[in-house]
Amino acid sequence: MWIARWPLVFAFAALASAAPVGKSHYGIVFDAGSSGTRIHVYTWRTGGGGPKDAFDLVSDELLKIKPGLSAYKDRPSEAGASLEPLLAFARSKIPAELIASTPMFLMATAGLRLVGEATKDAILASVCGYLGSTGFLFRCEWATLLDGRDEGLYGWVTVNYLLDALYPGGAQPAGTIDLGGGSVQIVFPTPAVAPSSAPAELSQRLDFGGRSHALHVTHKGSVVQGAGDYRRCKKLTKRLFGVEACSYGEGIPTPRPPGVYQPPLPKRFYGRLAHARPDRQVPTASLYTTELRTGFSYMFDRTAAIGLLDQKPVTFGAAEMSRDDIERAAKAVCSLDQAGAAARFAATNDAAKAANFCGDTVYIAALLDALGFDERSTMTMTNKIKDVELVWTLGAMLAQSSALASGASGSHFGALSWLALAATLAGLWYFCLGPGSRPSGPPRLYNRPPP
Incomplete structure (x- = not known):
């Protein structure tokens, strides 16, 4: 780490x-x-x-x-x-x-x-x-x-720019989760004042149009194998996240990613994986999941590939489902052996990836569970906001153009540090279960074919 x-x-x-x-x-x-x-x-x-x-x-x-x-x-x-x-x-x-x-x-x-x-x-x-x-x-x-980590931050900027959440008087900033082929990156707002026990080395300040934030970073790698038993597979997969009691003091919730202080999840999540509607009282009541064209979001791809999107009404290019829906679909897919999976998805565009579908969907369900999202959370699969693709490059363009206009010459976050604007203090926590957390997508967890 x-x-x-x-x-x-x-x-x-x-x-x-x-x-x-x-x-x-x-x-x-x-x-x-x-x-x-x-x-x-x-x-x-x-x-x-x-x-x-x-x-x-x-x-x-x-x-x-x-x-x-x-x-x-x-x-x-x-x-x-x-x-x-x-x-x-x-x-x-x-x-x-x-x-x-x-x-x-x-x-x-x-x-x-x-x-x-x-x-x-x-x-x-x-x-x-x-x-x-x-x-x-x-x-x-x-x-x-x-x-x-920078990619995750740029993705956060993209999402919140499209939500009009970067400026004073705008919408409440949303959190983002990017589930990728080798990492999980999570960025979300925290209360104005973090507990004194929160480790300072995990903080990242961000000033954007009059708002300041703090962010988390951590990486961990692991590999798991299984045999198609959904419950056992999910149990093994959850170990990747190291869910355990937090050691940073009272008032800090669990579960949490490995070795990372995690403030309470906010009501509003959007972007690379999830968004909770701000009008709900329960922080995890409503989530929106998205696919990015960076190739780093399994959430949209896999639920579409296993046919889960086809079973849901689609409105404005988005389909709603719950974490429970994903778990039930994962159980059905994992009940197939490799030959059965190949036959089930033979006519789809993703037939070549069918051997990964069980592991992918188990991983998604385990991740949401480990992060504390309720099984009744409603998720809406989409890949756009305001008809604009959700890509980290837009956030990068925003950052670099503003730096150039202000006289800065650097191309990364550190180069922009002197441009701070006076702003209302808020927080963003960013952490990444990074390269190696799974070798190339979630582990393959299918039943072995009969001899």
């Missing part, structure tokens, strides 16, 4: 005052993943002069190419040039006279974490040299390896 802490600040007041009212702006974020690299070309307008008017999203144009940058580990000097098709796409979307003022950021995720330090540096050096010659606004420090 390891813990880290950074300041995280956004200065939208500066962004609003620095840009002409009504002017269109462009920015680029490369999401360099393990299987490919996706470019997001963002267009936004500035409005009136207040924080809420500083970033009015117009569009997100995207294109993905394969393979990912990590595929160039044996020939890293070629990595930069591999991005040319994406740059051609960007040039087709941005007026030629604005190319030189369009900032460009490349953030690499899982793939580059596995190639070794020297190879990673060589690949990023190639990217730096190539992108620096394109005519776009680019600095070498803007090509970085994105930590999973």
Whole structure:
């Protein structure tokens, strides 16, 4: 387990005052993943002069190419040039006279974490040299390896921006949960004053449009195997989360993730995995689950794959279900042996992944249980807010554009620390059960086929 802490600040007041009212702006974020690299070309307008008017999203144009940058580990000097098709796409979307003022950021995720330090540096050096010659606004420090924690924070910004929850007088900020192939990242607001027993090293301050927050980080890895018995599988899977009594003092609830102080869950959860409606008295009464196009959300994918979404009424692209629904579906899927699972899902687009469905759904149910969500919690599966895809790159674009407008040059959270705005104190706790918590998706827990 390891813990880290950074300041995280956004200065939208500066962004609003620095840009002409009504002017269109462009920015680029490369999401360099393990299987490919996706470019997001963002267009936004500035409005009136207040924080809420500083970033009015117009569009997100995207294109993905394969393979990912990590595929160039044996020939890293070629990595930069591999991005040319994406740059051609960007040039087709941005007026030629604005190319030189369009900032460009490349953030690499899982793939580059596995190639070794020297190879990673060589690949990023190639990217730096190539992108620096394109005519776009680019600095070498803007090509970085994105930590999973940062990805979770950017996702939180995306969700709360789309909920109009980042500014004074806006909606109450929501918490987010991102269930990924190798990690679980959770960010949620806490009371204005945390208990004195809460460990300071787990706190992360965030100032955004007049609000401040604190965040958690921790990583833990584990592997589990089973034999298709749902109850035993869930029991084993819950051990991954280390649910136990908390040692940080009175008034701190359980269950909690391993080694992590967890404040009470808020009433409002949204985003990568869950959202509780603020009008309910029970914190876990109503949850919304979402799938992100980063490829890191099993919640939406797996419930859709096993047919659970098909059994629920769909309204505005969203389907409601409870944690109990997920558990019953998991029991049904886990009762199949591998041959039965292959036959059951043979006609679906996810047939090749059928061997993972039992483990996936058990893992989801166990996670919600371990975090303290009630089995009657109502969840709504969706992948958009206001018809905008929920992707961490939007949060990254918001952060970087505000930093540039305010005179900062860094490309990560720490670089924005001096931009703090006076704000009402609140809190965000962020923790991540990180790379290795499961090798490539939840464990396979099917009955063995008969001899």
